[in-house]
Amino acid sequence: MADTAIPPRTAAHRPGTTATRRPGRPPASSRPRRRSRATAGTGRLAALLVSPTLLVLTIVVIYPTLMALDESLYGVKGLDPKTGFISATEPFVGLKNYTDIFTQAGDRFWNAFWNTTFFTVVTVSLETMIGVAMALIMHRAFRGRGLVRASILVPWAIPTAISGLLWKWIFNADGIANVLLGHQVLWTADGFSAKVAVVIADVWKTAPFVGLLVLAGLQVIPKEVYEAARLDGASAFQQFRRITLPLVKPALLVAVLFRCLDALRMFDLPYILIGAQKGSVETLSMLAQNEASNVRFGPASAYAVLLFLYVFLIALAFVRLLGADLTGDAGGTGKSGRRRSRVARRRVREVTA
Amino acid sequence: MTLTAKWRQWLPYLGIALVVAYCLAPFYWMLVSSLRGTDDIFSTSLFPSPLSFANYRSVFSPAQGFTKALLNSLIVAGVTTALSLVLATFTAYAMARLEFRFKRLILTLIIATSMFPVVSIVVPLLKLFTDIGWINTYQSMIVPSMSFTLPLAVWNLTTFFRQMPDELEQAAMVDGCTRGQAFRKVIVPLAAPGIFTTAIITFIAAWNEFLIALSMTNKPGMQTATVAISKFSGATTYQTPFGSQMAAGIVVTIPLVVMVLLFQRRIVAGLTAGAAK
Numbered sequence: 001m002a003d004t005a006i007p008p009r010t011a012a013h014r015p016g017t018t019a020t021r022r023p024g025r026p027p028a029s030s031r032p033r034r035r036s037r038a039t040a041g042t043g044r045l046a047a048l049l050v051s052p053t054l055l056v057l058t059i060v061v062i063y064p065t066l067m068a069l070d071e072s073l074y075g076v077k078g079l080d081p082k083t084g085f086i087s088a089t090e091p092f093v094g095l096k097n098y099t100d101i102f103t104q105a106g107d108r109f110w111n112a113f114w115n116t117t118f119f120t121v122v123t124v125s126l127e128t129m130i131g132v133a134m135a136l137i138m139h140r141a142f143r144g145r146g147l148v149r150a151s152i153l154v155p156w157a158i159p160t161a162i163s164g165l166l167w168k169w170i171f172n173a174d175g176i177a178n179v180l181l182g183h184q185v186l187w188t189a190d191g192f193s194a195k196v197a198v199v200i201a202d203v204w205k206t207a208p209f210v211g212l213l214v215l216a217g218l219q220v221i222p223k224e225v226y227e228a229a230r231l232d233g234a235s236a237f238q239q240f241r242r243i244t245l246p247l248v249k250p251a252l253l254v255a256v257l258f259r260c261l262d263a264l265r266m267f268d269l270p271y272i273l274i275g276a277q278k279g280s281v282e283t284l285s286m287l288a289q290n291e292a293s294n295v296r297f298g299p300a301s302a303y304a305v306l307l308f309l310y311v312f313l314i315a316l317a318f319v320r321l322l323g324a325d326l327t328g329d330a331g332g333t334g335k336s337g338r339r340r341s342r343v344a345r346r347r348v349r350e351v352t353a
Numbered sequence: 354m355t356l357t358a359k360w361r362q363w364l365p366y367l368g369i370a371l372v373v374a375y376c377l378a379p380f381y382w383m384l385v386s387s388l389r390g391t392d393d394i395f396s397t398s399l400f401p402s403p404l405s406f407a408n409y410r411s412v413f414s415p416a417q418g419f420t421k422a423l424l425n426s427l428i429v430a431g432v433t434t435a436l437s438l439v440l441a442t443f444t445a446y447a448m449a450r451l452e453f454r455f456k457r458l459i460l461t462l463i464i465a466t467s468m469f470p471v472v473s474i475v476v477p478l479l480k481l482f483t484d485i486g487w488i489n490t491y492q493s494m495i496v497p498s499m500s501f502t503l504p505l506a507v508w509n510l511t512t513f514f515r516q517m518p519d520e521l522e523q524a525a526m527v528d529g530c531t532r533g534q535a536f537r538k539v540i541v542p543l544a545a546p547g548i549f550t551t552a553i554i555t556f557i558a559a560w561n562e563f564l565i566a567l568s569m570t571n572k573p574g575m576q577t578a579t580v581a582i583s584k585f586s587g588a589t590t591y592q593t594p595f596g597s598q599m600a601a602g603i604v605v606t607i608p609l610v611v612m613v614l615l616f617q618r619r620i621v622a623g624l625t626a627g628a629a630k
Contacts, residue, residue: 042451042452042453043453043454045447045451045532046447046451046453046456047453048443049443049444049446049447049451050443050444050447050448050459052440052443052444053440053441053443053444053463053503053507054459054463056440056499056503057462057463057466057499057500057503057504059496060474060478060496060497060499060500060503061466061469061474061500064473064474064477064478064481065469065473065474065477067477067478067480067481068473068474068476068477071476071477071480134372137365137368137369137371137372138369138372140364140365140368143366144366144369146617146618147373148369148372148373149617149618149621150613150614150617151372151373151376151377152372152376153613153617153620153621154376154377154380154610154613155376155379155380157557157606157609157610157612157613158380158602158606158609158610159560159561159563159579159605159606159609160561160563161561161563161579161580161582161583162579162582162602162605162606163379164583165582165583165598165599165602166379166380166382166383166599166602167379168593168595169382169383169386169595169598169599170379170382172593172595174395176382176397179397204375204379208372208375208376209624211372212621212624212625213624213625215625216625258468261468264470265470265471265472267471267472267563267564268563268564268579271563272563272583284470284472285470285471285472285564288472288473288476289472289475289476289564289567289568291476292475292476292479292480292568293479293568297476297477297479297480300476301476301477304470304472304473304475304476304477305473307470307472307473308469308470308473311468311469311470315465315468
């Protein structure tokens with residue numbers, strides 16, 4: 001509890017000292033200088049420190065989201081029957097953009113929806129499996145750690161747009177993939193092979209990253225647990241299933257959640273690797289972006305809102321059903337918070353050692 | 354028995370070699386391809402022979418306008434990083450050190466914003482920026498980029514500040530510093546490595562951005578490097594200029610790979626602290 005007791009008291013001596021240095025706030029002297037309750041002073045300081053971030057996020061996230069909600073109720077600018085020119089305003093169409101997905105016009109939406117779902121399920125499962133395997137390997141070997149760490153970060157650091165081009169080159173008709181396979185596959189044409197190409201490229205980029213996060217989880221499992229299990233005659237597989245998996249679950253869950261949310265908004269990779277408006281790989285992000293760039297803001301916003309809801313539901317499901325703890329020891333007061341932060345600290349030290 | 358023992362000893366290293374090969378092989382192929390001449394671009398030899406820098410020359414030829422794209426990327430990613438860091442440092446300090454109401458809620462909200470599908474803010478902002486004439490400006494790319502760099506920076510720095518002992522500020526404040534002074538004179542200098550790490554991770558995220566830059570620009574001179582490369586045109590209409598794309602890809606990636614090599618330990622610490630908790 002020490003960390004909760006000390007700061008409030010000290011902050012209360014000089015409420016708003018930081019305020020004098022921050023622009024746009026009333027000077028501290030204009031405030032009553034009475035000794036308020038400890039939490040009030042801290043609260044004010046916290047509000048000062050946190051509000052710029054909240055303000056920016058309101059402007060760049062919450063306001064646009066509300067705008068999208070509003071915009072999704074409007075249709076496309078059509079020809080004005082009176083003047084014959086394209087009308088200056090968009091007609092209000094209510095929920096038509098949403099109900100349209102259940103009619104013929106919704107085909108493209110559902111195709112994009114299923115593509116998005118397919119990519120998310122397939123890439124995240126593969127990445128999890130390969131990532132866990134990588135983490136187990138890296139956990140075993142102690143030499144060459146720096147080399148592994150550096151090479152794992154390379155796919156992560158390469159811009160997705162560039163890795164899209166890189167894989168487009170590999171999957172080229174005369175490219176190295178077909179040479180190695182000894183078989184001509186038209187990877188980047190529109191078809192199922194295009195889906196496979198996107199999956200391979202995405203898994204390459206992110207499986208090492210999942211491995212890195214899982215490795216961080218593995219490092220905190222005390223060695224004694226395994227020794228005890230070995231003494232009790234547990235096989236390697238039993239040890240993995242009964243000890244490793246349950247103990248690494250929190251780290252794994254957060255990694256999988258993050259990957260899911262990332263895969264749901266996939267854009268760059270299919271856009272560059274295969275191309276815009278290719279039915280076999282068009283994701284919801286690509287569809288919304290394409291509609292918006294064609295000045296069809298109403299439907300584009302509706303698709304964006306639906307994607308947003310989809311992402312939100314998946315995140316909620318993770319947190320509610322699987323108990324993924326996103327904030328970690330965010331509200332960490334008291335014992336459990338301190339213990340967890342100590343564990344996290346140790347984990348980081350060991351992974352980076 | 355001895356054979357299996359030997360296997361057991363070497364198996365992890367074989368695994369490590371596999372992991373390294375898996376991660377690096379495609380990148381190596383990009384590097385090798387970028388160093389081939391235009392005639393043997395479809396060669397499948399493992400080394401470029403003869404070594405040719407023709408692709409790099411064509412990337413940096415004035416007609417391509419790639420230098421401007423690199424500059425645009427640098428400005429957009431640099432400004433985004435700087436702004437995010439300043440705001441995030443204050444917020445993260447409050448998150449790590451102060452107790453206040455709704456703290457958990459606020460942190461959850463901040464983290465949640467980073468999980469938004471970027472396209473759901475790009476669509477309305479595209480319309481807004483079209484209306485106010487911001488298309489093809491730096492701010493039209495910087496402002497939306499803050500939506501994912503700012504939460505990333507807040508989260509990373511919060512973890513970092515939490516790892517620093519409370520006693521640091523307490524000692525400073527006992528010596529007569531105000532909380533503000535303790536923060537400025539003691540915490541910020543000591544947190545410099547964490548702030549630096551966060552800066553690298555944020556910069557990489559902003560540098561790699563594609564969707565916002567693609568949507569907010571339609572003038573070649575304002576495109577960032579990632580967008581510019583994807584729009585490289587070949588000598589003839591239907592020919593994809595893979596050679597120069599690979600070379601440009603290497604140019605865009607090299608700064609990141611160098612950072613990764615230099616600061617790998619710190620970057621991994623930052624990533625795992627921010628994500629694996």
